[in-house]
Amino acid sequence: MNKRQVVLESISALLIMLFLYASISKFLDFQRFIGEMNNQPLPNSWTPFLVWTVPSLEIAISVALIFERTRMAGFIASLALMTLFTVYAAAILLHFFEYVPCSCGGVIRKLTWPQHLVFNLFFVALSVMGIILQRRSSFKSIIITKNSFV
């Protein structure tokens, strides 16, 4: 296992931990999650859709990150979801919505909105790193396979 692979496995593990922890926490106290979602400055009509889609997506991303074959898709989905969360946190901080909700509904409830933003940016950066390293290792394995046929 070379250095790049260890980094790649560690990035995957960190993202799996984030998404799996977040989704299980939501399902463990689903009523509270519905309340937190309703407290967000988004239309309440979105809540029934979001409360099922967000944790389900998080579980799907975690599963995709476990297996080598689906890892790239996992990294891309992780980047998309974390970018969405980051944009939302930034929009709240920029007073884009009618009001600033309490930051009690995030992954880590004690974090303030600026801390949420930094936290999300860190995982966006990890996802980008994961995509780059995964692409390089896939490219390398293709070259090795091609050379072995020559």
Next chain:
Amino acid sequence: MKKIKLSIMTLAIALSIGGAFATSPRVTQDCQGATQYHYNGTGYVLAGRIGIDYLCATSPNVCTYYKVGSTYVPCMNGIYCTSNCKTITTTPKTKN
């Protein structure tokens, strides 16, 4: 090589599942699971359902309380608001 990979993944999954259960409101006795009250200036009244009957907009103030015996203890931070959240939390932009 596969053993290391398997160990990292198993550890990540175990930590996240264990962490989620360990920090769940049932274990930590989190106040948000209890009935929420709001102090209206004269007394404590039932707050209702968050996001539907009221909102907690960001603020270091106390938004809701919960009852421990006969005492009301602060639970959620924020400004308690029903329909006037916008006027409470946003400050008018001024031109320089």
